[in-house]
Amino acid sequence: MWRRLKRWLSNPEVTTKPVEIQRDNIPEHIAIIMDGNGRWAKRRGLPRIAGHHAGMKAIKRVTIAADDWGVKVLTLYSFSTENWKRPPEEVEFLMKLPQEFLAIELDELMQKNVQVRMMGWKDNVPAHTLQAVEEAIERTKNNTGLILNFAFNYGSRLEMVTAVQKIAEAVKDGFLRPDEINEDIISACLLSADLPDPDMIIRTSGEIRISNFMLWQMAYAELFFTDVYWPDFNEELFTQAISEYQGRARRYGGV
Numbered sequence: 001m002w003r004r005l006k007r008w009l010s011n012p013e014v015t016t017k018p019v020e021i022q023r024d025n026i027p028e029h030i031a032i033i034m035d036g037n038g039r040w041a042k043r044r045g046l047p048r049i050a051g052h053h054a055g056m057k058a059i060k061r062v063t064i065a066a067d068d069w070g071v072k073v074l075t076l077y078s079f080s081t082e083n084w085k086r087p088p089e090e091v092e093f094l095m096k097l098p099q100e101f102l103a104i105e106l107d108e109l110m111q112k113n114v115q116v117r118m119m120g121w122k123d124n125v126p127a128h129t130l131q132a133v134e135e136a137i138e139r140t141k142n143n144t145g146l147i148l149n150f151a152f153n154y155g156s157r158l159e160m161v162t163a164v165q166k167i168a169e170a171v172k173d174g175f176l177r178p179d180e181i182n183e184d185i186i187s188a189c190l191l192s193a194d195l196p197d198p199d200m201i202i203r204t205s206g207e208i209r210i211s212n213f214m215l216w217q218m219a220y221a222e223l224f225f226t227d228v229y230w231p232d233f234n235e236e237l238f239t240q241a242i243s244e245y246q247g248r249a250r251r252y253g254g255v
């Protein structure tokens with residue numbers, strides 16, 4: 001018994017209950033804060049980078065699940081503007097993951113008609129990382145299926161500051177009056193300007209916070225938190241999140 005308990009503690013099985021999904025009520029845009037890679041690895045006595053590598057496999061699982069359910073946009077919080085504070089060796093490894101992931105998966109993404117995008121700043125991002133991402137964006141730009149949007153070197157406060165600066169310049173140059181500034185103008189100046197706002201935000205690992213992610217865009221998003229670490233997040237949990245979304249009443253401030 002103790003051996004079984006020890007095995008469970010070191011590698012718990014993710015259990016979910018069967019759910020029913022209404023095909024006519026699928027979230028158009030799901031955004032995920034992929035958290036817990038390091039703790040997943042620590043729990044197994046592995047280096048943090050092993051957790052990030054395992055998390056890469058979860059990206060493929062969830063991308064396929066989103067595509068199968070008919071989700072239009074899947075945004076993944078891959079690297080934040082604050083993640084530069086992490087140890088240099090970890091940052092260096094994280095910068096290699098897009099290259100590795102896309103080298104392995106790009107052909108299949110093409111077959112599935114997935115369009116790859118990046119939402120973030122290119123500043124400080126290594127050339128090899130940018131080259132891999134830009135190649136994927138170029139090769140998939142005409143695809144019309146799921147939009148796989150990587151929020152990479154992204155931070156929502158910086159995004160909003162940049163938007164305000166653009167609007168201020170437009171007012172200064174006489175292209176816009178202060179009384180013309182509205183929600184649509186602000187949204188148009190964000191990095192997600194041509195995407196619908198997220199219908200649901202998922203965060204893994206048991207943390208219950210947003211961590212500077214799509215703060216403007218998530219104004220009316222449904223929030224789904226799970227204790228499961230990202231490398232263990234699977235198709236069943238993704239389906240469970242959609243089911244919970246469908247069980248909520250979205251009133252947008254009304255009754």
